[in-house]
Amino acid sequence: MKLNDYVDIYFVNKLHWPGRSGFDMKLEILGPSAWREYRGKPTSSGINETTHLAKIGDAQGRLRDCFVKLLPPQTPALLCEAIGWLLARAAAVPCPDFAAIVLVPVDALRQHGPLPSEYDKASLAPAWCSEIVAGNSVRQVHKMKFFLARSACLRSKDARKIAAFDQWSDLRDRNFGNVIHSSKGGYVAIDHETLLHDLLWLRCGMSWEERSLLENARSALAGADFQRFQLDMAAAAASHGAALVDAEADIEETLSRLFPAQGPELFSEITALLRERSAPGWMADNLKVIA
Incomplete structure (x- = not known):
């Protein structure tokens, strides 16, 4: 079954998402009242024209400063963001402390600028939001500043942990932005x-060009330094199996709330793939190193 067969059944007709009794989800799924205040456009919004800054009220009523981007239901982007954040937290990969799926009131957002035509008839649109991390992206406009920032990043323990996570989860576009x-x-x-x-x-007929920290390390680090980068990735992969076990309940709950009918099938496929790629030795074999 194509993923396209799964979509368009959530959000528009489901304005409330009651959680299962007694289940404490790490990922919040919020209604349109959570989108409180437009706070402008980020300096770099990437290729998504809808990316903006906003005040988001979490489930406890706390206001959080977030990046928000609308994600069309006909792609797996929203689901991937959700699963990625849950897995990253479980694997102790540094990521924003707060993230959520939120319904954005389109008319309110449109008051601050034009939106792509696909939202012309929408009153609500699903979006991914994540709390702003104080700091700067590694990507720099100035060539020498970028060279230094890239080098410092690739030599960090965090970069190796992120690179291992991306290989495990088959994430293709980890650019320095x-x-x-x-x-x-x-x-x-x-x-x-x-x-x-x-x-x-791929099952939606869409693909991304591979950009990864591993490929950047391959071109930026010499011999022994690059081998150390790979060995550190293989070591970081030892936590992936336990991380999947820790995140499974939240992934299953998220799928059941977004895709009530097809969630179990998707959950089985996703966890089977991640379990295979978290097996002892998988990362070392994939990298062709002896850990």
Whole structure:
């Protein structure tokens, strides 16, 4: 079954998402009242014209400063963001502390600028939001600043952990614009939109060009340094199996709320793939190193 057969059944006709009794979800799914205030456009919004800054009220009523981007239901982007954030948290990969799926009131957003034509007839639109991480993306406009920032990132332990996570989850587009050098130190991964590329994106007839920290390390690090990068990736992969077990209940709950009928089939396919790729030795074999 194509993923397209799964979509368009959530959000528009489901304005409330009551959780299962006694189940404490790490990923919040919020209605349109959570989108409180438009706060402008980010300096770099990437290729998504709808990306903006907004105040989002979480389930406890706390206001959070977030990046928000509308994601069309006919792609797996929203699902990938959700699964990616849940897996990253479970695997101790640095990521934003708060993230959520939120319905955005389209008319309210349109007051602040034009939206793509696909939203012309929509009153509500599903979006991914994640709390702003204080810091700067590794990507820099100035060539020398980027060279230095890239080098520092690739030599960090965080970069190897993120690179291993991306290989495990088949995330294809980890460019330096979605790695943040946090003001608190360390590097934080944002944007998991291209996760599960072969399983979800290809079955929709869509693909992403591969851009990864591993490929950047291959070209930027010499001999022994690159081998160390790969060995550190293989070591980081040892936590993936336990991380999947920890995240499974939240992934299953998210799928059941977004895709009530097809969720179990999707859950089985996704977890089977991730379980296979978290097996002992899979990462080392994939990288062709002896861990």
